[in-house]
Amino acid sequence: MSQGSESAVDSVVTAAGRPSVRRARAVLLWGLPLLVVAGGVYWYGSGGRFASTDNAYLKQDRVDVTPQISGDVRDVRVAENAQVQPGQVVLVLDDQPLQVAKLHAEAQLASARLEVESLRAAYREKSGEVEVATRASHYAVKELQRQQELAARKLVPQSTLESSERSRDIAVGSIAVLELQRDQAKAKLGGNPNLPVDEHPAVLQALADLAKAQLDLEHTFIKAPRAGIASHLPQVGDRVEAGRAAFAIVTEGGLYVEANFKETDLEWVRPGQSVRIEVDTYPGHEWSGRVQSIAQATGSEFSLLPPQNASGNWVKVVQRIPVRIGVDVQSGDPPLRSGASTTVEIDTGPHTRFDRWFGSKH
Numbered sequence: 001m002s003q004g005s006e007s008a009v010d011s012v013v014t015a016a017g018r019p020s021v022r023r024a025r026a027v028l029l030w031g032l033p034l035l036v037v038a039g040g041v042y043w044y045g046s047g048g049r050f051a052s053t054d055n056a057y058l059k060q061d062r063v064d065v066t067p068q069i070s071g072d073v074r075d076v077r078v079a080e081n082a083q084v085q086p087g088q089v090v091l092v093l094d095d096q097p098l099q100v101a102k103l104h105a106e107a108q109l110a111s112a113r114l115e116v117e118s119l120r121a122a123y124r125e126k127s128g129e130v131e132v133a134t135r136a137s138h139y140a141v142k143e144l145q146r147q148q149e150l151a152a153r154k155l156v157p158q159s160t161l162e163s164s165e166r167s168r169d170i171a172v173g174s175i176a177v178l179e180l181q182r183d184q185a186k187a188k189l190g191g192n193p194n195l196p197v198d199e200h201p202a203v204l205q206a207l208a209d210l211a212k213a214q215l216d217l218e219h220t221f222i223k224a225p226r227a228g229i230a231s232h233l234p235q236v237g238d239r240v241e242a243g244r245a246a247f248a249i250v251t252e253g254g255l256y257v258e259a260n261f262k263e264t265d266l267e268w269v270r271p272g273q274s275v276r277i278e279v280d281t282y283p284g285h286e287w288s289g290r291v292q293s294i295a296q297a298t299g300s301e302f303s304l305l306p307p308q309n310a311s312g313n314w315v316k317v318v319q320r321i322p323v324r325i326g327v328d329v330q331s332g333d334p335p336l337r338s339g340a341s342t343t344v345e346i347d348t349g350p351h352t353r354f355d356r357w358f359g360s361k362h
Helices: 003-045 096-152 158-188 201-218 353-358
Strands: 050-059 062-065 071-076 089-093 221-223 228-231 247-251 256-262 274-279 286-294 320-328 341-347
Touching: 050 320, 096 158, 096 201, 256 341, 274 320, 320 341
Parallel strands: none
Antiparallel strands: 050 256, 050 341, 062 247, 071 089, 089 221, 228 247, 256 320, 274 286, 274 341, 286 320
16 A cells, blocks of 8 residues: 555544544543532432441449548448449448437436426426415415404404405415416426426427437448449548548449430431440440430530520530430440440431432431
């Protein structure tokens, strides 16, 4: 073939290949990006079934045991992180001051009972004096009547009559004074002289003081209210204060996860949904669980200084809402400890982001 013929053939081939190159170039410039975008939209839109977070921690019910009285620790009967049972004595406080207080209360009770007996005797004495004075007044009245009869017949001097009148007035007046004193003694007996000694108000108060002293002595033995692990125990010689926690008990069972989800992740989360749990302490080991409840307020609502969203420098921040998840612990599982970090994933069911975009409901 001649050189001119070869040039003509190359020109024809080149002209025939130009449309194919243009189509390939168009596919690469537009089709491939569109395919990538479509694939990304589908991948993202078909997701959203699982809600997950690593802002989650294991929790157990904890009881802070506070003593009813203040005192110095005399004995610690369990070791740190030891197992305790309900009613088991954990701490014993020094009871010497309380023993003295009990002796004082017993003395006060005996004194109150003696005082009541003394008031009863005083009441009986005044009652007797009233009776004697009443008889004396009757005699004085009769004596005055006799003197008046004798004076009418001029048989006695006027001074004798006046003396009889004075005796009568003194006898009658003494009755009123003695009756007042008797009523005072009766009032001190609670208005009822026949009231039993131990029902008298003063004795009841002394009995209450003694009961309190005995109760304080019982409170020197600080017992575990529930079964669990005792922790943060004081040492012998430490002083514990009433109303302040002396130690804590992490109770048995009741293990759960407190997961703090973004508010935007909770659209399809409901109580009862299954959860997959991973604990940072044991990588590769999984636990199952169930959503127990969803908090009614965000975590910021319970903070010491809640945010002032009405202020002028407001910035929108995604809030976290606590979700409580029960953990199913099986025999042979490694031990779990309160406060350990976890990662949780909730299966919300057949929900995708397409449902949100297109308003579908399941």
